[in-house]
Amino acid sequence: MLTPETDKKLFLIDAYAIIFRAYFAFAKNPRINSKGLNTSAAFGFTNSLIDVLKKEKPTHIAVVFDPPGGSVTRKESYEAYKAHRNETPEGIITNIEPIKRIIDAFNIPIIEVEGYEADDVIGTMSKMAEKAGYLTYMVTPDKDYGQLVTERSLMYKPGRGGEPAQIWGPKEICEKFELDSVDQVIDYLGLMGDASDNIPGMPGIGPKTASKLLKEFGTMENIFAHTDQLKGKQKEVFETQQSLGLLSKELARIITDVTVEFNEEQLELNDPDPDKIRAVFADLEFKGFTQKILGEELVVTAAGKVNELGQLDLFGVNDVEQVEQKVTAEVSGFKTFETETTNYQLVQTPEERKELLDLLMQQKEVCFDTETTGLDSLHADMVGMSFSFKAGEAFYVPTPVNYEAAKAIVEEFRPFFESGDILKIAHNVKYDLKILRRYNVRVAYPMFDTMIAHYLISPESKQGMDFLAEFYLQYKPISIETLIGKKGKNQGNMGDLAPEEISDYACEDADITFRLKQIFAPEIEKDHLKSLFYDMEMPLVEILADMEREGIAIDSQFLKDYSNQLGNQLAELETGIKEMAGMDFNVDSPKQLGDVLFDHLKISAKAKKTKTGQYATSEDILQSLVNAHPIIPKILEYREYKKLKSTYVDPLPTMKDAVDGRIHTQFMQTVTATGRLSSNNPNLQNIPIRTEAGREIRKSFVAKNGDYQLLAADYSQIELRIIAALSEDKNMVAAFQSGEDIHAATASKVYGVALKDVSREQRSAAKAVNFGIIYGQSAFGLSQNLGISRTEAKQIIDSYFEQYSTVKTYMDGAIAQAREKGYVETIYKRRRYLPDINSANAVVRGFAERNAINAPIQGSAADVIKLAMIAVYREMKKAGVKSRLILQVHDELVFDIHKDEVELMKNLIKNAMESAVNLIVPMKAEMELGNNWLEAH
């Protein structure tokens, strides 16, 4: 028998292991119900449980908990055992009782044995089940269970984030741990130890070494018997620390002879208890689950259909004869919708529109959304508009295909869009602003963008409306694909659909967005987000919309000529490279290139590999081999030109707008973890400048026309100034206040020489340290960067922190704050959450610590320039200038400046940028004018 066949499938769930994982999976977006209870753990656990029930169809099942007191036996054998384990988070403790209620509602037995941990109980039961002819699945992500795996007892690692669950049998265990047999798992765990379980392990032995030793010696004991075959430190460790190794092995061993009952009848899977299910999920406010589990009939109304029947009384909702429609769509076996009545209405006649507008004008807040023929907001045609001002109710106003006719209908709603009293709610409102500008409507503030609101609440989350609807409303909206098909050349177009087909979709979007606003608004009203949202992010939306619409002019002929030149150089380099290689290959393929350099030409014996096992050929590695073979400099040159041609020179002319011939990027406001903007389609925030050949490309970005010039204004050292301000370090603040060259001033302090005697090398090293500080670098990082020894790097860093001692205090404080509160924040209270800050894994924790240092710096700089943009924009509007703000590149603003406004604009910009914030360190803006972007630097 190759695969075990059995009718009896037993699932044993390691409760705490699943709960812990569920809790931390929601660390970035904890689920909080209206009572303020964090329900992440219960929600995640329930998801996993339902997943197992639905997908695996167990015949028998139990959930095993660790008892409150923990295990007795292991504590006796090793007192430090679990003594240092982090305390169970509050959010888990408060969820244990509800989770047990949920399991009980499912009629699933809960097993808890005093004095024994869940793994011991599950281990014992799996052995008993095996004898009774069961196929057992141990549900846990914990690798320690590997030792229990047999052909008939498997590990079941629940899926996460859409990933499918993994089932590990003996074969998979041996592969994952690189062992010959499952019997070696305990030796393996004992050798390498486990910091989170406080199993010490052998000093200096990690997973790789553990696998290697066991492949060679078979067991831990056998290693001790043959220490003569080891050498160096390893030999010493295995000769002197045998008892530690054996103890670790015993700590890792899961007990399989616990006294526990194996009651087949009790383990049998039963139907859930509907009353208990309803009660517990209502308590926790998990709306979606009850329906999922009990599978009740679904009803939605299709108001659009009502209209077809000619029975629509638009606003006398009670008189509407609602057509009930059974929805059978299923998602992973469950029904899609809840039983809920919605009232979505199609508004088509002038009378109905008038009635709708009157209603809109009476509201304090209205959610709106536009439907269009495509995603290109500068040219897409409007297909319709939807509105909602009450959960469950929405209206859809179709607009005709003909532009002028559509414009006339949009015009009817101008009083609404231009009202300064009604709060206009939308998801990603920048898009709708741009669409409406095509119809000559400028939407007036106040506005509330639910996408931006959620970005501030949870910056690293997904921000799409569909995702938020599922997360916060347990509601899966009609997908756009249902309407117009999947992405690709056959994708249809909203313009080809009848209003009746679009209405429910459009209404639903407005309805959902309205409901999301009600959930997010209270969060935004809190101290730390209110000003950030209303005074910074929302005002910025209109500015970005204007910048995107404005675009920037490029000289395509210049780029085409340059493309030819690069093409010729590339062809020549390619021939040379292949000749030197003595073979034909694809120079663009890092994989082939690596093989050519290190296998075929054998340029270096100690070539580095990437994590996927290929030879690494990145620039810094090639740079270190530049003198090893004449092919290397050719490849570096080839790479440079190829990048420029394929990323910038060739695509840019093709991205010119067909109507105005300008390049229109999109600025994304809800993408970065730190609060910066990002730019795409095309990305105009990474146009080359560092190399001679790259700089050429900047010449192709030109002023609008002969009446204009480009002006680039950038903040000088904004991030270092912010460190100085945040840390209030006397020495660093003084350096900025006196207007010194900060890198030279730093060098003078670090090396103890007079400012005038600072050498070029010293200044450049100081500059590297100043940069490194921003990123929370280590001595290793600096030594790599400067090509000096780690000892030297450490000396420089030590000296730096002696001179700027408060900077060090500040950095330590940032990490401490992250540990304590779980987040760090910018000067405008923008938060970044760092759930990994207390990770037991030093690498993971290191990343979080560097983020704790970097995020407030990078994020505060982003705050400053955003405020500057708002100030500049307001002043420009006040002055009524022809000049326009067109780009933002993190610390730089680019303008089309009308030649009559040069002096005015220079003063206006400098003033707005330098007084955007008032910190103890002055902000300095520098600017330059030119006919193209290169000259403006």
Add this chain to the structure above:
DNA sequence: GACATCACG
């Protein structure tokens, strides 16, 4: 779609 590489601040 993942990965490697490289453009910018």
Add this chain to the structure above:
DNA sequence: ACGTACGTGATGTCT
């Protein structure tokens, strides 16, 4: 023993 500086987006290869 581990890995090693923060934040992005676009391109080409390869599966």
